Amino acid sequence: MKPILQVALDEVELARAVNIAREAVAGGADYLEAGTPLIKSEGMNAVRTLKEDFGDHVVVADMKIMDTGAIEAEMAIKSGAGVVTILGACDDSTIQDAVRSAGRYGGKLMVDLINVPDPVARARRVQELGANIVCVHVGIDQQMVGKDPLDILKEVRKAASIQIAVAGGLNADSAATAVALGADIVIVGGNITHAKDVTGSARRVRQSIDAAGKQYIVQEKKSLDEETRELFMQVTTPNISDAMHRAPAMRDVKPLYEGIKIAGRAVTVQNFPGDWAKPVEAIDLAQKGDIIVIYNGSNYVAPWGELASRSCQQRGVAGVVIDGAIRDIDDIKKIKFPAFASASVPNASEPKGMGEINADITCGGLTVRPGDWIIGDDCGVMVVSAEHAYEIARRALEVKKTEDRQRTEIERGKTLAQVVDLHKWEKK
Template sequence: MRPIIQLALDILEIDRGIQIAKEALEGGIDWIEAGTPLIKSEGMNAVRLLRNEFPESTLLADMKIADTGALEVEMAAKAGADIVMILGEADDSTIADAVQSAHKYGIRLMADLMNVGNPVARAKELENLGIDIINIHYGIDQQMTGKTPVDIVSKIAEVVSIPVAAAGGLDAENAAQVVKAGAGIIIIGGNIIRSDNVTEAASRIRESVDNLEVTTKATSSAHEQIITLFKEASTPNITDAMHRKGAMRNIHPIVSDVKMVGKAITVQTFEGDWAKTVEAIETAEKGDVIVIYNGSPDIAPWGGLASLSCINRGIAGVVIDGAVRDVDEIRNLKFPLFATNIVPNAGDPKGFGEINAEIRCGGQDVKPGDYIIGDDNGVVVVPKEKAYEIARRANEVRKTEMRLYDEIKRGSTLSEILKLKKWEKY
């Protein structure tokens, strides 16, 4: 049978959800899911409106039922759902109650295995309890740490005879992988609903799962993946992903239209002393960013000769909590450099300070190895321990904004799209 593509409408606004579903149906998706955020935002009215708008489509309500199984199944069924989602870790009594209610109203139950300790064993138990579909699901926060359902699908498909669904960061590449592993239902959220061309994104996934076009990517290190992801996101995307944190204060780009991404080599020095700042060029490796605290906006510890030296060594850029000079030379070199001020005078190489000590630059703590991203908006620091997760989250922010841009181009305003008045704090 042809794999089923289920569209997860994990957004807050029902009118946006309806429009996205229309565009996705044109691209070849099969089932429509009222996602948990949509149901929490709009209630059962979201299910009713989707049913009225798409009377011929299979409609799933992702209720994530954990208790009162019969009551919540009844709510969703009466609102028009064909399938209702229940948590696989719910108590057996809740599962049994939900199954009985589903039979009463002639609908099906899908069990979500998110956070289940032993998903293979639990999948078999759920089948025996009367569940109709097993969903192997890694939630959004888990996806941001790199987890996908690909590896576990085949194990569960071997032990159950009911349909298996898979969800969690799937795209045109890994969707085909989970189909080959045994999943018959592919649940796609962000990679369709956050696209600026929903129909095209859905079509790519449709073609991939129908033709089982599994693309084997060349393996890359975690660092390489992080660099690639940060290059795709802007510094505003990254600060949004960090809950509006991480941005350096009063640090501005000296060269426009350049992007800087790399791991920090830190320099702590004193007013006008440029010895350690220049010595750091030999300490840094290709692709690193030199981050300097100099403490003075009036005396430059950096200039054109040091910038040229960085280019020869493959240094990705420099950030200075302090001043810079020779900016005409630096701009001609198109070297990524960020500083607090521009002055003509330099200090002297006295040799005070340290390389690769924890410093404070632009009001942010910076440790050696932290990721530094700079563009025309400014500079952001991402702790190395959280870099992969933040890079993934930043790209989800970027995708969301791409979709919003598309909707605004159609004539809406940002306030209208996001229903800002509805969500104002009372």
Template sequence: MQVALDLLESDRSVQIARESVEGGADWIEVGTPLIKSEGMDAIRHIREAFRDRTIVADMKIADTGAMEVEMAAKAGANIVVILGSVDDSTVLESVRAAKKYGVKIMADLISSSSPVPRSRELQELGVDYINVHAGIDQQMMGQDSLSIMKEVVREVSIPVAVAGGLDAESCAQAVLAGASIVIVGGNITRSADVAGSARAIRSSVDAPSQKESPDKSMNEEVRELLMSVSTPNISDAMHRKGAMQDIFSMMKGMKMVGTAVTVQTFKGDWAKAVEAIDVAKKGDVIVIYNGSRHVAPWGGLATLSCINKEISGVVIDGAVRDIDDISKMDLPVFATCNVPNAGEPKGFGEINAEIVCGNQTVKPGDYIVGDDNGVIVVPRERAYEIARRAKEVEKTEQRLFEEIRRGKTLSEIMKLKKWEKH
């Protein structure tokens, strides 16, 4: 069981590694981001803190194999990682240097176009371990390393590692499928309880069992992920984009996730807004552009109609009325403001056209997420990726909250002065 320290700071990495070892981790990986941030000193710090542990340096060597293996070996690594897709000359130089300095070579198949035949070639070139690895960006797009690993273990006789978003359940599956090494990163290192998370994975590795997971559609998985994170998490995952402006929750403490049924209306015209209820399906969110802070296209009767159809919520770029009635109903409603005035059902406008709501473009079928922080639009074509990335943001924040609770300030943990733009 190898824990991957893909952080930027050595001191945090050492602490997280200690907690991981307490939970049962065997090998400690100095991750590529940490090496890029701190250089060979990152390996030295981990070696100094863990004299009796196998240290893996995830150098992802792409050239100058002998030089970089020597660097990592002298800094204290036991295993040095090269890219499996590099030229054979680099693999051979890395293997020769490894023998000279008494370390082992692990070849990482990340982004390899032909991972199974390449694993055979790498074994023939003399590497000691094969790592079947779905990178973080690939994971966000739904790529899975387990299926490839199952093929690789049948093709090589050297130990095979697997990495890429593993948790306790997938680690158990990997072991049962023949993996010798399971590599876990964020599901340990980003946990508020690192030792507890490591312990859970240790148990699954030591006594693996096959659990039947219910099949979920992509839509179900996206909704589940988006319900589990906050709109700030999603905004961070989207590089601070997607948030509607000047639209707020009318009922605090209510969360909303659904696919958009869009409505373009004119000031105070509530006909198309109400007709959209008949178009919308269970789980949809009605998103209305009305453009008036003084006349409402929506009220209590429309809200009750939505509840009958099991609609997930309503978003209005404009006013809403009947807040006293709506507050007694179990439906999230987001709007610019609330007023007493209603408009007239004139019937102008359109349903399920591309609109602008809260200064954000919304297309029919886009995912709409709302909570007490506001409303965010997730383009449907990137919904799975963004939902996965938002979950990673949430994990990172959980760990930061825990470190702040232990007494440090956020700027101390993040080393903000070090990372200020020069």
């Protein structure tokens, strides 16, 4: 049986959702999901509108029912939904009531296993209760910390003979893997809806899942550091700031030249003005891909120059960030070593050996600990704690995807205020 592609319209403006749905259908989408944010924003009118505009396609109402199963299922199906979602975490009686209601009005019930402690046992139970579809789902916030729905899909497939849907950050590759592992319905959201070319993105997923049974290759997973670095290199420091709730960048620390992009873990140096011993010794301690971060305490004498930069290049150190002065900027530009500083001067001091390596420091007004992630580009330098780096990198990528979609709408003639429906969402 041909796998089903369900596109999740997790928008808050109905007009945008309809436009995206139109493009997704052109790329091969089968089911159109009125996402929970859309339903909360627009109510059942979102379901009605999607059904009116796309009558040949199944509309999924992502109600995430937790109580009053019968009335909420009835409400969605009467509005045009072919499938209604209910949370697997709710009581058995709520699921049973929703099953009866869905059947009475000609719809299907999908049980969402998001946040269920034992998804395999729950899948088996909801099948006994009469559910039509069970959904293996890792939510957006869970995706941000590295949880993967494919890790449990295989076991749920063994436990349930009803249709299985899978959702949680899927793209063309992981959607194909999901089908190969037994998914009947693949649910894709942002990797289609936030793409610049929605139709092209949907088509790639469509082609990928249709060919999944013919060529299934399990790809080796990257290390967490490798994946984190790749994610940070795809986004900008403004994306990261937004993902961190408008967090500030380092104050007054700027790139030495345009076009720099760095992302790596910090090797910190607490320095005394111009003393270049500890900054240079830090090069020997740094690993490939690390970034040396220095608090120099002066904009008038430099602890770093071209020779230190060349030494870093030889060892694969990704860059240097200095709260203070740097020198030899003409030569550093020539060798294109990524450097950020708050000032440039020609003079250095002597290597006295004062200071400390890999201590907590303050750089550009921000605390930097050894191992924290440093991301720098033309806009400035951001610091992300080691504990939350992967999550922030994922959230920053979601910010970028949203902006990519908004950029496309602006290029098609809308103003920014129209794109974000500014007047509607102004605080009253």
